[in-house]
Amino acid sequence: MAWPAIDSEELWFESRYAGFGVAVSRRATVGHTYRAAVPPFIADLDPTVSSATAAVVDEATEALVRFDAGLGGEIAAFAPLLMRSEAAASSQIEHLTASARAVFTAELGDTSRQNAAQIVANTRAMQAALDLADELTTETVLSMHAALLDGDPNHDAGAWRDEPVWIGRSADSPDGADFVAPRAERVPGLIDDVMRFARRTDLPRLVQIAVVHAQFETVHPFTDGNGRTGRALMQAMFRGTGVTRNVTIPVSAGLLTDTAGYHAALDAYRAGDVEAIVTATAEACFRAVQNASVLVDDVHAVQERWRATVRSRSDSAVWRVLEVIARQPVVTAGTLAVALGPAVNVYRALDTLVAAGVLRAKSEYSLRSRVYRSDEVLAALDAFAARAGRRG
Known part of the structure; x- marks a missing residue:
């Protein structure tokens, strides 16, 4: 059978302006009938x-x-x-x-x-x-x-x-x-x-x-x-x-x-x-x-550049930090510590990544904290949004 279309019914609309005295030009909207959908x-x-x-x-x-x-x-x-x-x-x-x-x-x-x-x-x-x-x-x-x-x-x-x-x-x-x-x-x-x-x-x-x-x-x-x-x-x-x-x-x-x-x-x-x-x-x-x-390819490319840029041992905490940054490209030392646990010296790892140019650091007054971000991952996400926003 064909899919049914919606029906409609007549209802009465009472404006929020009713009883408050409205201008002549708006009196027509104080109360009137209208038709509402009946799916x-x-x-x-x-x-x-x-x-x-x-x-x-x-x-x-x-x-x-x-x-x-x-x-x-x-x-x-x-x-x-x-x-x-x-x-x-x-x-x-x-x-x-x-x-x-x-x-x-x-x-x-x-x-x-x-x-x-x-x-x-x-x-x-x-x-x-x-x-x-x-x-x-x-x-x-x-x-x-x-x-x-x-x-x-x-x-x-x-x-x-x-x-x-x-x-x-x-x-x-x-x-x-x-x-x-x-x-x-x-x-x-x-x-x-x-x-x-x-x-x-x-x-x-x-x-x-x-x-x-x-x-x-x-x-x-x-x-x-x-x-x-x-x-x-x-x-x-x-x-x-x-x-x-x-x-x-x-x-x-x-x-x-x-x-x-x-x-x-x-x-x-x-x-x-x-x-x-x-x-x-x-x-x-x-x-x-x-x-x-x-987007996945863009983030993969960013991670490849990180591996080519950062000079740290394979067991360094820096790589664990970058795993978090790949999925959460804006962090504070506090949020990073929560994600990685107390055994990781997040401050040393963040300093290493800022010095390598992988992360940028900025003090955010609204957060009363220093914020670290990966502009490359953020750019990949903004590019995703820009592609989605194109009208076909």
Whole structure:
């Protein structure tokens, strides 16, 4: 059967300005009717795609599995970098951008750059998603959102919304919006339904992940962070369904390459077209693997230069420090000591690497500490982001 399109219902909107006395030009927005989406329940539906799209889905899945398996022996180095790259790309879709240096400095506790701090929060949401990959339930979704918006004074972290939300046009009223999400009372049942669909084991995995993501974004269960939480849920499903076992594939970076196409595919899904979002997801997977492969090669090249530059014994603590730097290119002596333990003289190793030109050191007032960074690894991460940001 064809995939059902969303329906709609007429509701009454009461403006936040009601009762406060508003200008004549805004009185029309105090109260009015509007139409909100009524998505179908999908838990027991079977999405179908053309044979051509099914072939692309199979190829994309194989590409993800091969890339993930190929990094099996280098998980320690690349899993953290790829997860942070995915978090940054997912945030960039929401117009939250920051340099790799700013993001890693924010991880150390520098909250002076708001975008970087939000990307760090998105990394926490991604980690929560991976930790709960075997438990695809409504509680999983709430836990991811709680990690994403923890401490946000403007939104309830880890709680379903109790108010209308919409996309586009005015922030004050859904009148003329591009899309109005279902009324809040429908949210718990719809999310329970989509998570039942997510736990099924009889569907092509990439098709299932694409549909779950599109349905989740259609429900829009939170007042903020829906896109980032929805893309974190994709990562939970990649891991939970066994497509990935070792690393986070930065699929958001693939979607970011063509955000217009991504949003058009979501619109098409709401009109009853499953094919568009499945194709967009598969193409994003191909782009993600290609971009991530370049990042891996770039970091390998950096490590080769380190080996050619640093003159230390093979058993020197310097090499253990560089193992940490490869996955966390901005550190303090304190964070490094925690990572390596008290037996390592991190100060001597850091001095050696600064003298060799491998690391740069700078005192950060906001952290009240001396910060050490690898500009080469940071440049590789920024180049990854730049490639993802190109519009196709």
